[in-house]
Amino acid sequence: MGRWIIDAGHGGKDNGAIGPGGRREKNISLDAALEAKRVLELNGEEVFLIRSNDIYMELKERVTYANGWGGDYYISFHMNFSDSDSIEGTEVFIKKDNSKSKEFGEYLLGKMVKGFKSENRGLSEIDYGVLNSINIPGAVCLGDYISNRQVERNFNAEYFGRVVANACVQLVGKIPKEEGKKNKGIKKEVTKDYGWRVCVGVYEDFEEAKRVVQDIQARGVSNVYIIPYIGKSK
Secondary structure (H helix, E strand, O other): OOEEEEEEOOEOOEOOOEOOOOOEHHHHHHHHHHHHHHHHHHOOOEEEEOOOOOOOOOHHHHHHHHHHHOOOEEEEEEEEOOOOOOOOOEEEEEEOOOHHHHHHHHHHHHHHHHHHOOOEEEEEEEOOOOHHHOOOOEEEEEEEEOOOHHHHHHOOHHHHHHHHHHHHHHHOOOOOOOOOOOOOOOOOOOOOOOOOOOOOOOOOOHHHHHHHHHHHHHOOOOOOOOOOOOOOOO
């Protein structure tokens, strides 16, 4: 089992790239991230979603949350953009001089190119604030060029998320589960389709929040997470 940090690029006042028809990168990124989370959790993986709705977050906030949760891999969903409306293809950015990130990025790129049947635009090492500030292997996945009218019109954000999530599931040695498919000869496992979430509190200081988590874990509760909260603490 892996622990995955999923980051939907841009958000809120930051639209990211905007296609010629008005489609916004921030929305594609979020839809892809939400679907990736769903698929990963369906397959028993642990997921920390940095942005779960349309909010603006500084890069330093993303770094704080990513390093604070302590996952195994970091994935950021984005789209690409060019001044030319004919360019298309899939690309992955990774942190500089990091062999594990390079291996991870090459693996994801291969799966995406195969899944999208798109042009391989390669793997690039870049100076990207979040990638170079996190403590784990990471990759920025750029699905395709939103500046291309056909891509903008046809690109399926949820499929983007599924392709990446299934690649991650395979990376940790599992066969991805797919909803809606029946496995002959295998007894169907009956599970509840609901559960109860318990929230403890809101803290202005990140270190204080970590101490609360450690205290709860010391009582034998392992599934404890810190998640972003936009608002005032009480």
